[in-house]
Amino acid sequence: MKREGTNGNEHVIRAANLTVGYSGYPRVLSQIDFQWEGAGIHLIIGENGSGKSTLIRTLAGLQKQRGGTVFWGNEDVSQISSTRRTAKMAFVQSLPPRQSELTVSEALALSGRKEENISQWLHTFDLLDMTTKSLCDLSDGLGQRVMLVRAILQDTPWILLDEPTAFLDVKSRQVMWAQLSALVSKGKRVMVSSHDYHLLEGNLDLRSVTAIQENRLHALNPAGTCADWNAHI
Numbered sequence: 001m002k003r004e005g006t007n008g009n010e011h012v013i014r015a016a017n018l019t020v021g022y023s024g025y026p027r028v029l030s031q032i033d034f035q036w037e038g039a040g041i042h043l044i045i046g047e048n049g050s051g052k053s054t055l056i057r058t059l060a061g062l063q064k065q066r067g068g069t070v071f072w073g074n075e076d077v078s079q080i081s082s083t084r085r086t087a088k089m090a091f092v093q094s095l096p097p098r099q100s101e102l103t104v105s106e107a108l109a110l111s112g113r114k115e116e117n118i119s120q121w122l123h124t125f126d127l128l129d130m131t132t133k134s135l136c137d138l139s140d141g142l143g144q145r146v147m148l149v150r151a152i153l154q155d156t157p158w159i160l161l162d163e164p165t166a167f168l169d170v171k172s173r174q175v176m177w178a179q180l181s182a183l184v185s186k187g188k189r190v191m192v193s194s195h196d197y198h199l200l201e202g203n204l205d206l207r208s209v210t211a212i213q214e215n216r217l218h219a220l221n222p223a224g225t226c227a228d229w230n231a232h233i
Helices: 052-059 082-088 104-109 115-124 140-154 170-184 226-230
Strands: 013-020 029-036 040-045 067-072 089-092 158-162 189-193 206-213 216-220
Touching: 013 052, 029 067, 029 206, 029 216, 040 052, 040 170, 052 158, 052 189, 082 089, 089 140, 104 115, 104 140, 115 140, 140 158, 140 170, 170 189
Parallel strands: 040 189, 040 206, 089 158, 158 189
Antiparallel strands: 013 029, 013 067, 206 216
């Protein structure tokens, strides 16, 4: 991971003099110049309230920045159409949707993927018995697994996940990391904010670790230990 410049890769995510936060509240992060590039898992860590979710939502173009610019490649994310945005990036929020009356099958069919591909992923995440249930009737853990499948089916260069393991049991977490590693082997890029980063210690697919400390970003060694990372948050 590099802090400045680009290498011409259209799939680089770059923050240029970026300030993030919510209107009427103190700024969460200020004047950030940073970038994330390359296939692999890009981990963002920090204490509760440090701004992990705010940062990742801003990088995904889902939250307006307070200043500066987010670039996907050489494009200002604020200028990218919603159609092209969904072709370039999938996002999984920390809380699964609770309002949708769509069934699991209906929600996943919106991806436009073939039914056999959808069934394969439903089987992988142990969701085949849930296809006729409405999203609003699922537990948080089941809902999160459906959202993971939907993000994978989008088949985008980037998948961004905000605390994806919050509602997953141990088996589901293992399945998730295994499948994300399989996607990385095919050249995908995964950015994840998580408190469960001990699960990634020693993971060969870990491309970068970014810590939030005192309203700034710090690039850490992805080959380091959790103890090393903890010292910087």
